[in-house]
Amino acid sequence: MSRTPTSRLGAAVPAALLLGLCAAAGADEFDDAELARWQQQYFDVVAEGRRLFTSDELGTNKLVCAQCHPNAANTHPETYPKLQQQLGRVVSLWEMINWCIRNPLEGEAMHPADPRMIALEAYIHEERRGVPLSPGKH
């Protein structure tokens, strides 16, 4: 991960200010310390997602996600939910993550609210940031 939390904060603060209807007073605005703390909590989860993405602990055969998906490329999270034509139904990203864990990695599927699943989703989205949402796209 080359990007630092600090570089992200620089953009986040003015954006947050724009959201305030009464920017001059800013009585109910989030302060910089809050934003920094929340952003850091997000980046901590992203870092855990990167760790899991490159760890063999999700499967049973030593494979890791990043073997086929360097920098989480070709995961295209911006297209979910979509009809996964091989499964014949509309699925969310976590279902495809579980598909990869069960099949190539020969591991056990996770509950979608499992903190490890949320970390994987956070990392995958972070590597794809800036790409327009296109749910349903093939």
Add this chain to the structure above:
Amino acid sequence: MKTLNRRDLLKGAMALGGGSVLPMSLIELAFADATQDFTFAYISDSHIQHIKGNQFVRNWDRGLIRAVAETNLLDPKPDFVLYGGDIAQLGTKPEIDHGLEILSALRYPVHYALGEHDYYLDLGEYWESQLGPQYYSFDHKGVHFVVLNSILTHQAWIDKWDSPEERMATMAGLDNPNGSPFMVGRTQLLWLAGDLAQVPQQTPIVVLSHSPLQKIFRNWNFWTEDAEAVQALLGLFDKVTVLYGHVHQIQYNQIGNISFNSAMATAWPWPYPRSYAQAPSHMPKLTVPMNRADPFFERDATGWQFIDLHSGNVDLHYTLPDNTNRVVAFNEITGQPEDTQFQSSALPFPSQQHY
């Protein structure tokens, strides 16, 4: 341009595949005198991966077993096989031994190149004891073949790790930011200059390397740091072809008189660098990308290649299990490798864009 009849080549292989399309590519090299034409097969990037005891990752085993079986069924027979590197995933003896046991079923001579996954555990010691030396050249029917070790790197990086296992694991992660760029290095460049000094300018040259001897995407080492120095030496000859592995996808390019052609892996396909949204890459504009692999079909976008040398240039025939087949052939009018079906200027990216 001579077109090899793939049906002839595969009439034996079809019996194995039950009539299904085979995951392979053909490469063609021929000469003005047709009796000098010959073919060879090209297998690369098997990434045999040890789990424990006698267990290996089934998926990667099957890819190599299939490539070996299909190569053995080719008709006419290839003169030999080139192996483009990365037999192993983490460079261990069990992985190299298991890979070589599968490859031992090939009924042709094999010339091996070294990949980073074979190298960074023991700096190629075990690989070299079985297959060495790490770089060499040979002549075949008027063509000069050079096999390079293109995955060397800075000595300071090699020395900085606490253990060989840590060094190997770091270099094995394609996107690991703590990796180090590949290079041929001064010693080997001097050897190459001396080797080529014996070769007449009009002799066709074919170079086998693991990494691309051109700079495409540094983050994933689709890259050789001293590529320009190698290209300068190769630029002295009339016809040069560089065949490389590592990238697990179809790539091709033309730089001056040098044609570049990559191999698919037998293990798994990789995304094109452009699919990573956070960093710029320099994929050759000439390359029409492969379609995205279908993850539900584990052999899709993997395979091997059959090479046909003609007029000193190579043609590659890629057969894709779940997609339209591809043929990348040297076009003598434009002087570059081109996809014979999809290379249209009106359609810059005619391959499938779908996910």
